[in-house]
Amino acid sequence: MSITEVTSHFWVARPPFFSSTLLLACDEGEGRVTTTLTLFDVDGVQVNEVEVEFPAGEVGIVELEPFSAALKMQGGVAHGHLAVSSPVGTRHLCRQSIGGSTAMMQDPIMIKGRESSFIPLIIGAQREHQVVLVNASPEAAQVLVRLFYANRAPEWTVNIPANASKLISLEQELLNTSEDTSWEKGALQAYMRVAVRQQATVSCHIIERIPGESPEQDAFRCLASW
């Protein structure tokens, strides 16, 4: 990346259940703006790279479905890591549709070095969470995921290949590996803290599902590290 470019890293996913749309707003005064989209699958393999152009001063809207056919399934979802590079001053946003819910996501905080990030969430038997980790760097990442709830703070280490994304069930793959089951009762305020070892750069999202009486009535929200 040169100093004349800004790069954002988004988690994107494919229909039928998810849909991701990129929004680009550039500060450049005139002419056309070129943005490069590089898409990596869950293993970090580059599956597509495209350039899009739009008039400066206007909002560029890029529906990602046509570009993401090569994304592989993991955890029941076809998803991946999208790197978006534009002239400096450009704002990148991602509109995520999950089931019947819509959210506008700003580019997430990238966690690197000795920094860490947090996401508040409610845990309990009535909610399910998918933790999404995106490695934005060209080297493998070792991510430390710690969950604070009640007076407990279990921690797990998750390995993510270079440029890859990983979907992990918080309840099934993380919490169920500890002996404590107190979180299953009621609804507990919890905080997820994410940090990285080595020099990698990662972002973290959480997809929360609150089951309804039927699948159509399920409620979703997408939380990012910000």
Next chain:
Amino acid sequence: MSSIVVGNEMERVVTSSVRTLVFCISTAAIKTRIHFFPTASTGGGHHAVSCQLTLFGKGVETRSILLDGGRVNQPDGLRLEDAFPALRGDLSGVFGLEIQLASPQGRVNLMGSQSAVEFVSPQFSMLYGGAPFAPMKSEDQGLGGTSIAASLQEPRKRALSAVAMQDSFLTSSLVIINAGKESLRPEMMRRGGEAAKPLHVGTISPESVIEMPLEEALFKESAPHECLWGASYAEKISLSESARSEDSSYYLLYRDPATKRPISVCSI
């Protein structure tokens, strides 16, 4: 106290005391939870951190409360009405909240701290991230708008723009927070480049917050984008660099057009 050398001069920057401005909503149906994460990229162990919350806005007396017992790298939060019981009453609207984090250990750099605001109702909840924390003014030297303060914020700095949308799933409002003691008249633009036009937002009173719905008039000159979910209008909203001040923050709030419930918030 952290110090940074610039050229031949040493400027004093208090990075162990930081602040951010967020907005909260209080209605009969919607309450606000505040979450904060004091974090120190330069270590900091588990040093104590205090958190001061100051609530302001139309209909409330500006009040501050101090929470102690916090620790570096330990997330925490609370229901806002527990801190400000006035919000349990009939007060309804959008309010401003200043979050200050401070460590008595002057060498702890809290600039990487984060905050999140959660709107909760029986039917839904949504979260957004607060604007990046900025250093507090040093007692002996103001920092507002100095290059050193700007450089400290650089890793988290984003373009001063956002995207307003209107379609069958989203409608947009501009939220402006003025925590200062003087009126604010920000210079904002819609669209960009040669097509840029002023966006008139009026004057924001001291210690107040406005939510300005971006009505259809904003979008009538833009062509609709035909998307998978139907026709969608989008406009770039931007803030002039001169309008950014330490006593103001700007957010774009997206609501459900039918129910008006908040869906997402992006900081500008």
